[in-house]
Amino acid sequence: MQLIDVLELRVRYSETDQLGTFYNSRALEWFECGRTELMRKLGLPYTATEGKGVYLPLVESHVEYLGRARYDDLLIVASGWELFRRASMRFETNIRHASGGAPVVRGYTIHAFTDLTGKAIRPPAWLIEAMAKLPKSPSDNS
Amino acid sequence: MQLIDVLELRVRYSETDQLGTFYNSRALEWFECGRTELMRKLGLPYTATEGKGVYLPLVESHVEYLGRARYDDLLIVASGWELFRRASMRFETNIRHASGGAPVVRGYTIHAFTDLTGKAIRPPAWLIEAMAKLPKSPSDNS
Amino acid sequence: MQLIDVLELRVRYSETDQLGTFYNSRALEWFECGRTELMRKLGLPYTATEGKGVYLPLVESHVEYLGRARYDDLLIVASGWELFRRASMRFETNIRHASGGAPVVRGYTIHAFTDLTGKAIRPPAWLIEAMAKLPKSPSDNS
Amino acid sequence: MQLIDVLELRVRYSETDQLGTFYNSRALEWFECGRTELMRKLGLPYTATEGKGVYLPLVESHVEYLGRARYDDLLIVASGWELFRRASMRFETNIRHASGGAPVVRGYTIHAFTDLTGKAIRPPAWLIEAMAKLPKSPSDNS
Numbered sequence: 195m196q197l198i199d200v201l202e203l204r205v206r207y208s209e210t211d212q213l214g215t216f217y218n219s220r221a222l223e224w225f226e227c228g229r230t231e232l233m234r235k236l237g238l239p240y241t242a243t244e245g246k247g248v249y250l251p252l253v254e255s256h257v258e259y260l261g262r263a264r265y266d267d268l269l270i271v272a273s274g275w276e277l278f279r280r281a282s283m284r285f286e287t288n289i290r291h292a293s294g295g296a297p298v299v300r301g302y303t304i305h306a307f308t309d310l311t312g313k314a315i316r317p318p319a320w321l322i323e324a325m326a327k328l329p330k331s332p333s334d335n336s
Numbered sequence: 337m338q339l340i341d342v343l344e345l346r347v348r349y350s351e352t353d354q355l356g357t358f359y360n361s362r363a364l365e366w367f368e369c370g371r372t373e374l375m376r377k378l379g380l381p382y383t384a385t386e387g388k389g390v391y392l393p394l395v396e397s398h399v400e401y402l403g404r405a406r407y408d409d410l411l412i413v414a415s416g417w418e419l420f421r422r423a424s425m426r427f428e429t430n431i432r433h434a435s436g437g438a439p440v441v442r443g444y445t446i447h448a449f450t451d452l453t454g455k456a457i458r459p460p461a462w463l464i465e466a467m468a469k470l471p472k473s474p475s476d477n478s
Numbered sequence: 479m480q481l482i483d484v485l486e487l488r489v490r491y492s493e494t495d496q497l498g499t500f501y502n503s504r505a506l507e508w509f510e511c512g513r514t515e516l517m518r519k520l521g522l523p524y525t526a527t528e529g530k531g532v533y534l535p536l537v538e539s540h541v542e543y544l545g546r547a548r549y550d551d552l553l554i555v556a557s558g559w560e561l562f563r564r565a566s567m568r569f570e571t572n573i574r575h576a577s578g579g580a581p582v583v584r585g586y587t588i589h590a591f592t593d594l595t596g597k598a599i600r601p602p603a604w605l606i607e608a609m610a611k612l613p614k615s616p617s618d619n620s
Numbered sequence: 621m622q623l624i625d626v627l628e629l630r631v632r633y634s635e636t637d638q639l640g641t642f643y644n645s646r647a648l649e650w651f652e653c654g655r656t657e658l659m660r661k662l663g664l665p666y667t668a669t670e671g672k673g674v675y676l677p678l679v680e681s682h683v684e685y686l687g688r689a690r691y692d693d694l695l696i697v698a699s700g701w702e703l704f705r706r707a708s709m710r711f712e713t714n715i716r717h718a719s720g721g722a723p724v725v726r727g728y729t730i731h732a733f734t735d736l737t738g739k740a741i742r743p744p745a746w747l748i749e750a751m752a753k754l755p756k757s758p759s760d761n762s
Contacts, residue, residue: 207656207666208361208649210354212407217350218510218536218587222503223634230633230692240633241692252502255541262596265354266656266667303502312546349514349524350507360652360678360729364645365492372491372550382491383550394644399681404738408514408525445644454688492643496636496691503634549638 195286196328197274200231202292205267215262221289221299222255228273228287229303238324248318250283250305257301261291268292275325277317278304283325337428338470339416342373344434347409357404363431363441364397370415370429371445380466390460392425392447399443403433410434417467419459424448425467479570480612481558484515486576489551499546505573505583506539512557512571513587522608532602534567534589541585545575552576559609561601562588567609621712622754623700626657628718631693641688647715647725648681654699654713655729664750674744676709676731683727687717694718701751703743704730709751 203224211217233240243250263269270292278284288300307317345366353359375382385392405411412434420426430442449459487508495501517524527534547553554576562568572584591601629650637643659666669676689695696718704710714726733743 204653204656206649207353207652208359211349212352212354212356213533213535214354215535218539219350219503219506221539222506223632226502226633227630230630239692249497251497251499252541252543254543255502255505255539257536257539259536259538266665346511346514348507349510355675355677357677360681361645361648363681364648365490368491368644369488372488381550391639393639393641394683394685396685397644397647397681397683399678401678401680408523491637492645494638495633496638496640498638501634 195274195276197272197286197288198232198235198328199270199272200228200235201271203227203269203271205263205265205269207265210265215264218257218259221257221259221301222303224269224271224289224299225255225285225287225301225303228271229275229285231271232273232275232285236324236327238321243321246318247309248315248321249308249310249312251308251312252303253282253306254304255301256303257299259299260297263291263298269298274328277322277325281314281317282306283317337416337418339414339428339430340374340377340470341412341414342370342377343413345369345411345413347405347407347411349407352407357406360399360401363399363401363443364445366411366413366431366441367397367427367429367443367445370413370431371417371427373413374415374417374427378466378469380463385463388460389451390457390463391450391452391454393450393454394445395424395448396446397443398445399441401441402439405433405440411440416470419464419467420446423456423459425459479558479560479568481556481570481572482516482519482612483554483556484512484519485555487511487553487555489547489549489553491549494549499548502541502543505541505543505585506587508553508555508573508583509539509569509571509585509587512555513559513569515555516557516559516569520608520611522605527605530602531593532599532605533592533594533596535592535596536587537566537590538588539585540587541583543583544581547575547582553582558612561606561609565598565601566590567601621700621702621710623698623712623714624658624661624754625696625698626654626661627697629653629695629697631689631691631695633691636691641690644683644685647683647685647727648729650695650697650715650725651681651711651713651727651729654697654715655701655711657697658699658701658711662750662753664747669747672744673735674741674747675734675736675738677734677738678729679708679732680730681727682729683725685725686723689717689724695724700754703748703751707740707743708732709743
């Protein structure tokens with residue numbers, strides 16, 4: 195899957211733990227920041243998606259922890275998405291150090307399409323079309 | 337204000353930071369746990385309150401940090417409440433170590449009474465009555 | 479893998495999100511609570527493990543989201559562990575509703591054995607022995 | 621106290637709660653982001669401060685909640701600092717909407733000067749000098 199750089203973020207003090215690196219669950223929060231910025235870049239902000247009555251709750255998440263990141267380190271978040279098994283959506287996210295590029299975490303989240311009550315719905319055509327807009331080249335991420 | 341012991345909790349690894357003690361914002365999350373258990377003890381669970389269309393959003397919070405608490409330390413949360421300036425509610429919370437009793441944090445939160453949309457409402461009579469039920473003696477907290 | 483009930487916890491208000499259920503990353507924080515209580519039950523608290531200079535940083539996490547859980551819902555956390563590919567450790571955790579038993583999340587975390595600096599070490603014999611103590615029957619969890 | 625704009629941030633989905641606005645403790649995490657960027661702007665990053673063996677643990681925090689902020693809202697964080705009662709430091713932070721400027725939260729945190737073990741130390745001269753560098757005009761914040 196093609197990923198594009200969507201966001202820079204700094205590790206917050208609140209995100210560290212007593213081992214001195216980021217606490218493991220923060221990776222899922224950063225993945226969410228990546229999804230949000232990816233959708234905005236592709237012209238389909240998630241607020242607008244929810245505004246149209248389409249929700250994307252997680253059904254699965256997977257994270258590989260590849261390296262340390264400390265308080266105030268600047269990280270780059272790269273994300274991509276694709277339709278998955280017809281009725282789901284899969285986001286992939288890689289996070290690396292801005293300085294030097296050493297990997298920090300990578301992983302994916304799988305999402306259902308539901309209405310506000312949590313009932314499964316068909317993936318809307320406009321969302322599938324937006325997914326196809328993901329640029330083919332990683333450098334095409336202005 | 338009379339406070340009663342309402343909850344024991346252990347410091348989670350996720351709640352520590354790189355200094356090795358709990359991160360400062362966790363105190364407000366523990367205060368919330370104290371409010372929840374206080375209201376349950378007094379027969380008025382907060383879920384029921386929201387169920388009746390009454391919300392208690394924070395308008396102010398104050399925390400004093402009195403001592404360290406480390407991962408896995410067992411803490412005791414003591415809470416109390418009172419009507420404040422007629423149209424608000426004030427919860428007070430003290431947190432101490434279960435072993436030895438050394439103080440960890442103390443503070444208060446002030447809450448408005450609103451409906452779901454955030455519009456201010458009068459404090460309901462049944463809530464004011466429930467507040468008066470707080471036992472006068474700290475040992476009366478079975 | 480055999481899992482045993484190790485902990486009850488209530489969903490905190492701070493753990494909900496605007497969809498009204500728990501935010502997805504909280505699952506990893508609850509998994510950590512499960513690991514902590516499992517190790518305590520097996521006589522090897524994680525604080526003691528770190529005290530002996532043995533750290534268990536995550537190398538991988540996986541979560542399946544199976545059902546909703548709302549603020550103040552009481553959940554039961556069941557955990558187990560095993561040696562994994564000789565040099566790693568694998569914890570598995572299932573979380574279900576205390577009332578009715580409906581599943582909420584299940585998943586696993588894989589951990590390296592390291593010293594304080596993050597350097598890989600051999601799994602200590604006393605830790606491998608403790609892992610073997612996990613009861614064979616799920617009801618054997620007093 | 622003079623405050624300067626130090627940071628823009630977006631409300632994360634993970635920071636919302638079931639009422640649809642940010643959860644109250646997030647304010648303290650955003651205050652920390654403000655302190656971090658203020659110190660960087662004044663040429664004294666907090667990592668460098670800890671690197672010199674000087675720690676600034678919180679002794680008190682105070683937050684006033686002034687307005688709602690929803691998922692993906694863009695906020696502006698303005699921060700300032702001053703020496704407080706000779707042996708402490710006081711940071712003040714205001715957070716408002718980037719669009720329209722409506723206030724969200726304001727408050728302060730009071731910090732001790734300690735060494736790594738938590739023992740109180742005198743405020744270092746280089747830190748007091750850096751504090752005096754805060755520009756007098758709010759527009760002087762390039």
